[in-house]
Amino acid sequence: MVAPLSGELKQFVAEHVVDRHNTNSVKWDLLQDKYGDANLLAMWVADMEFKAPQAVQDALVARAQAGTFGYSFTPQSYYDAFINWQKRRHEVTLQQDWIRFDTGVVNSLYRVVNWLTEPNEKVAVLQPVYYPFTEAIEHQGRKVVSVDLLNGDQGWQIDFANLEKTFQHEDIKLLLFCSPHNPVGRIWSEAELEAVLKLCHTYGVQLVSDEIHQDFEIGKQRFTSVLKVADGAYADQVIVLNAASKTFNLAALLNSHVIIPNEKLRQSYDAFAEGQHIVEGSLLGQVATEAAYNEGEAWFDKLLAVIRYNYQYLKDTLAENVPEITVSDLQGTYLSYVDLAPIIQPEETEKFIQETCGLAVDYGAWFSPKDQTYIRLNLATSPENVQTATDRLVTQLKQKRNR
């Protein structure tokens, strides 16, 4: 049994969790379109039911009340807030002139593929991986080469032997790397990151690290940015994408970062960006992000505690009732990757989840063709939703097992 939520966290949940129905929410208002059933409990899409910190709401209201929304630029105070956050939370020292803006990390994934590769060239990913990684490659006529993660007694691991073999034998231009890794929830250790960076260096593969989930440290493992590995020794060879949007629930405000320490690469990116006429960030996105980084830390630490609680509930309840089901060790992100294989057949996963359990999840099949029995559950929601989803899973899995 999981202990009840503390009074402080209960209050945080009561003050921040909202019903998002009828707010044009993809997660809640498009259930009918996506799954054919508007009444499912939405545990998909990586955003949250938590209202952003009060300081973010206040900053947006104040900016809205200024009443003008003409062309704008990024103020110095924004850079200071972002650089300070990276230093404070992650011990990453950013230089201001490394930073470029975009309107979302997925947009940037598409752009880096377009910028750094030619049609038909090969881009590596480590599947299972957040599906826009492969879409960014395939939609632009490039070729996906997956060096699949290994999943054994040690949990999800990078297959270094296969990565090296692939770099050796396939002409890989680019590695799209997810850190922390969605959907398996790994925070890569510094040693793992250094091993990847060494291979990229040896074989001339450009590494792009999507670090959008960097702030979600769920267990003991601390997040290390590729910018910080070996005291920054590899910073010059990497490109990092991140944003405040996962951390503070700001995805629709369309503001993200592209960080390029190497001057030549940056010049090349700037020339590419000019050719594409890339819009630099969004005014309201930057107002919200600056307020969040400056004044949202206490809010975020409480949110993290609620997510840890939700994960513990899911993990312990499944372990107690259906111990044959494996829940991937959630180190980073707020997305739990669960394998139903011992009880559910690959071809019945969707029917079981939607029709029997009444849940909307991200299916493992979206992340890798091999993961047909996996589901990804979003834990950045109320403990009540997590408990309902977990309890439905437990009841139905037990019934199915005993049939």
Ligand SMILES: Cc1ncc(COP(=O)(O)O)c(C=O)c1O
């Ligand atoms: C790894 C990863 N990258 C990018 C995104 C989306 O980023 P954005 O909304 O900035 O496009 C997500 C959202 O789930 C994600 O998990």
